[in-house]
Amino acid sequence: xxxxxxxxxxxxxxxxxxxxxxxxxxxxxxxxxxxxxxxxxxxxxxxxxxxxxxxxxxxxxxxxxxxxxxxxxxxxxxxxxxxxxxxxxxxxxxxxxxxxxxxxxxxxxxxxxxxxxxxxxxxxxxxxxxxxxxxxxxxxxxxxxxxxxxxxxxxxxxxxxxxxxxxxxxxxxxxxxxxxxxxxxxxxxxxxxxxxxxxxxxxxxxxxxxxxxxxxxxxxx
Ligand SMILES: [Fe+2]
Numbered sequence: 001x002x003x004x005x006x007x008x009x010x011x012x013x014x015x016x017x018x019x020x021x022x023x024x025x026x027x028x029x030x031x032x033x034x035x036x037x038x039x040x041x042x043x044x045x046x047x048x049x050x051x052x053x054x055x056x057x058x059x060x061x062x063x064x065x066x067x068x069x070x071x072x073x074x075x076x077x078x079x080x081x082x083x084x085x086x087x088x089x090x091x092x093x094x095x096x097x098x099x100x101x102x103x104x105x106x107x108x109x110x111x112x113x114x115x116x117x118x119x120x121x122x123x124x125x126x127x128x129x130x131x132x133x134x135x136x137x138x139x140x141x142x143x144x145x146x147x148x149x150x151x152x153x154x155x156x157x158x159x160x161x162x163x164x165x166x167x168x169x170x171x172x173x174x175x176x177x178x179x180x181x182x183x184x185x186x187x188x189x190x191x192x193x194x195x196x197x198x199x200x201x202x203x204x205x206x207x208x209x210x211x212x213x214x215x216x217x218x219x220x221x
């Protein structure tokens with residue numbers, strides 16, 4: 001849609017309890033520190049989506065991912081928004097405040113939930129998650145502090161995310177993070193927004209994957 005100017009993102013801070021979010025910073029930080037000490041062998045490197053920034057960089061990053069829900073059968077990226085296919089992992093029990101916060105988010109149901117973290121010193125290659133313009137994943141990306149230098153990117157323009165939370169177009173622009181000098185992390189929750197939320201979000205006439213960008217650029221609450 002012509003109204004959309006990439007790079008862009010929709011802050012979700014107005015729809016979440018940022019006070020509660022900030023209060024779980026210590027729990028998540030301590031969980032990651034403990035996870036690194038006890039689960040190093042299981043720690044999985046975070047892999048980006050199919051298209052990375054030119055010149056093409058590694059899809060396997062030096063950052064890590066912890067799944068708080070796991071796919072019940074054989075993983076397919078297109079399933080990340082299908083609640084019936086995702087079950088809580090043992091790690092979810094170790095972050096009760098985070099899980100309680102996630103239950104307050106404006107979802108009808110949640111599906112994939114993951115923490116992406118870096119010990120410091122590594123960025124995440126700018127990438128898009130998939131290439132299907134007719135597929136729009138509903139999710140909330142958030143963080144409990146501003147250590148992570150996360151951005152959306154398009155045509156050599158980089159827009160850093162300045163809010164605690166965001167929903168962004170993962171198809172028609174790239175996203176990634178710059179290296180930070182300290183432990184940094186974000187959480188992404190995919191699912192289906194609840195009816196109240198759906199009513200607030202306009203639909204673009206074309207390119208459904210751009211719904212969050214269309215909303216951001218229309219600047220409608
Ligand atoms: Fe991504």
